[in-house]
Amino acid sequence: MTVPIWFCVFSNYQPEDGVGPKLEHQLALEPFASVIRNPSLKAANGGHGMVALHTTTDDLYSRLWCVHEVERAIVEEDVEIKASMSQKYINLMVGRVEQFLGLGATLNDCFRAAGVQDDEEKLVKLILQQANGFDGLDKVVEDFRREQLPDIIFEKLIRKGLTRLDGASTSARANAAVVFAACQAHGAGQLQHATTNPEVSERIRLAGLLGNDELRWQDIEVLDLEDLQMTLIRKGLLTLDGASTSARADAAIVFAACQMHGGGQLEHATNPEVRERIRLALRGGDRFCDDKLRWQDLEVIDLEDLKLGQIFRLGVRTLAEDITQLRQSTKLSLALAGEGLGAKGCKTLFEAIAKQKQITDLSLRLGRNKLGAEGGQAVFEGIAQLKQITKLNLNLGDNHLGADGGQAVSEGIAQLKQITDLSLDLEGNILGDKGGQAVFEAIAQLKQITDLSLDLGSNDLGFEGGIVLSEGMVQLKQITDLSLRLGHNKLGAVGGKAVSEGIAQLKQITKLSLHLGYTLLGFEGSKAVSEGIAQLKQITDLSLDLGHNILGDEGGQAVFEAIAQLKQITKLNLNLGDNHLGADGGQAVSEGIAQLKQITDLSLLEFVENLSGARECPVATPWQILILCPYDYAVF
Incomplete structure (x- = not known):
């Protein structure tokens, strides 16, 4: 042309x-x-x-x-x-x-x-x-x-x-x-x-x-675009939302972004399988537990194993070995407090635990996870499947369970008929008397239990809560070791008396830890508690917290009379802080302790502050005694 x-x-x-x-x-x-x-x-x-x-x-x-x-x-x-x-x-x-x-x-x-x-x-x-x-x-x-x-x-x-x-x-x-x-x-x-x-x-x-x-x-033109973005991400100069479309679909780049900037980067990833695998490898929802982990390690792991590893916080690079060990072990301990599990996460956790039929010793720290009543139901459904458990440590503190959630948890606990050792922390869950009653009725059904630790502090329990607790305690005749934390509840004198009457029935008990601080006992309530403890002649180890209850001189006298009768005791931890005992009340307590000639371990917490400024310990014994004061430490 x-x-x-x-x-x-x-x-x-x-x-x-x-x-x-x-x-x-x-x-x-x-x-x-x-x-x-x-x-x-x-x-x-x-x-x-x-x-x-x-x-x-x-x-x-x-x-x-x-x-x-x-x-x-x-x-x-x-x-x-x-x-x-x-x-x-x-x-x-x-x-x-x-x-x-x-x-x-x-x-x-x-x-x-x-x-x-x-x-x-x-x-x-x-x-x-x-x-x-x-x-x-x-x-x-x-x-x-x-x-x-x-x-x-x-x-x-x-x-x-x-x-x-x-x-x-x-x-x-x-x-x-x-x-x-x-x-x-x-x-x-x-x-x-x-x-x-x-x-x-x-x-x-x-x-x-x-x-x-x-x-x-x-x-620049000779560089591979993905390599350039990987370099920028590892230098902390680029996040996934600023990367190219192809980079957001690249598994290795997405993984590197999560390593550098946290799990929040996953919202910008476009490959669903890659996103799920990386999510399961994160711990606490944001970071990898292993700095040496690489995508090459992660992509070859079975997805179901990754899910199990995420639930039980197992290592990723050692996942196969850890899962084998998990399936052979009879003991499982998980610390998941404050990880935002919610009811859904709690249900997933218990579904996975229920499959581990060999577990007999279980420890779960699930405090501060916003479970609510729905989460309490999830706990019930999960615990109900753990028929083989003989030892359970369950911390559900500060989860806003409410009365309904507390009742659901209790119904699950009641089904563990073979359990012998139970530690249950329900502190700060606003259970009220209704929720408290459900807890005590459930525990009363555990006839094999000999070791019980129960924390119901800060739960709006009134005197009625103290009464139903007493009724539940009476049925646990086999208990030998009891830790009961009821602090920051409005038990009053009536509730305190009911608690003491229930504890007085536990004739097999040798170790007792009773925390009744901030429960409005007053003189009458403290006297009733003291009289109940005085009946436990067989006890050898006692920790008693009656702090901030306005006992006065007469309350101090009641404590003295009770302690003096515990002739078998060798270890005593006593907190009578901020009770206005005065010199006479303090003298009475000291005289009671002085009669415990067999004691080898004694701790008096915030005792001297009750003595109206006295700086000499009135306890006339040959032991070295640690007195914990608000402003100093003194050994006498």
């Missing part, structure tokens, strides 16, 4: 020798305008438009004819116009710009350096007839000249801070090296003016995060 080419130099007879037509006659014919309007030049008709040739021997823009022709071509619709430059011409322009830059030239000076501006008077008349005259011509030609400058000119000007990407040519805005230079000089916001393809733009944006001004596009 041939392409006809027309050179504008041949459109006019220019010798001015009187032979041919005069110049003004030719101008009247508008020869160039006639040609440039020819339909065959239109792009829609397959035309190739106009090419402006730039040479080193003369400046195209110093000829007004040429300037006029450029302007006419630009304003003509659908006529493509481009510049053609030799490498020699480009090198010459670059040299001029560099020279001007070295002399501190302005931006416009640098553009002028790319050519020589020289006015001519020819065609002035014709130009003045055009819309906007010379102003319009200057604007059109200036824009054209700028648009046709080599991209490297703009790269140099941008690096010098003389222009930005929005002031560059169309070609420069699509040139990766120029765009990269603009982002280095003026920030990633320059990308909004770039017309590079999306991958190039993304590569430039990411490379900018490295903050290395010495980098050039040639260094």
Whole structure:
């Protein structure tokens, strides 16, 4: 196929020798305008438009004819116009710009350096007839000249801070090296003016995060995009929400993001299986328990094993070994307090535990997990399946169980008929008397139990709670070791008396820990408690907390009379802090303790503060006794 080419130099007879037509006659014919309007030049008709040739021997823009022709071509619709430059011409322009830059030239000076501006008077008349005259011509030609400058000119000007990407040519805005230079000089916001393809733009944006001004596009274009993002993530310079679509689906990159920035990165991952595997490998919902863990270790593990490992907080790299050990062990201990399990997580946990039929000794610390009444039901359903358990340590403190949740937990406990050792912490669950009653009725059914630790502190128990507790205690004749924490409940004297009557029935007990601090006992309540304890003649180890109950002198006397009867006791821990005992009450307690000749271990907590400022211990015994005061420690 041939392409006809027309050179504008041949459109006019220019010798001015009187032979041919005069110049003004030719101008009247508008020869160039006639040609440039020819339909065959239109792009829609397959035309190739106009090419402006730039040479080193003369400046195209110093000829007004040429300037006029450029302007006419630009304003003509659908006529493509481009510049053609030799490498020699480009090198010459670059040299001029560099020279001007070295002399501190302005931006416009640098553009002028790319050519020589020289006015001519020819065609002035014709130009003045055009819309906007010379102003319009200057604007059109200036824009054209700028648009046709080599991209490297703009790269140099941008690096010098003389222009930005929005002031560059169309070609420069699509040139990766120029765009990269603009982002280095003026920030990633320059990308909004770039017309590079999306991958190039993304590569430039990411490379900018490295903050290395010495980098050039040639260094960046050869890097694998995923490798670049992995490097940025491991340096802490990139998070997954700022990564590419492909990176958010890449397992190794997602894993690295979670290692660096935590499990919250998973919300930006797009591969469901990868997201689930990594979620199961996290501990506490946010971090990996093993800093050496890699995706290669994780991707080969069976998904069901990962689920089991996540529930029981097993190691990931050692998961196979840990699961084997778990399935062979009869003892399981899990500390999951404060991990936000909720009712759903609690149910999942117990479903997994129920499958471990060999477990007979279970310890679960589930405090502060916002279980609520629904979570209490989940505990009930889980515990009910643990028929083989003989020893259970269950901490459910501060879970807002309420009366209904407490009742559900109790019903589950009641089914563990073979249990012999139970530690149950329900502190701070707002059980009330109803929930407390459910707990005591359940424990009363555990006829094999000999070791019981029960914490019902801060549960709004009133005197009725004390009464139902007593009724439950009476049925546990086999108990030998009892720890009962009822502090911060409104038992009052009536509730305290009921508790003491129940405990007095436990004739097999040898070790008792009874915490009744802040229960409004008063003198009558403390006297009743003391009389109940006095009946436990067989006891050898006693921890008694009656702090903050306003016992007074008479209460101190009651404690003295009770303690004096415990002839078998060898270990005593007594807290009578803030009870206004006075010197007489303190003397009475001391005299009672002095009669315990067989005692080998004695601790009096906050005892001296009751003695109205006395600084001498009235206990006349040969032992060294630790007295814990509010402000100092003294050994007598």
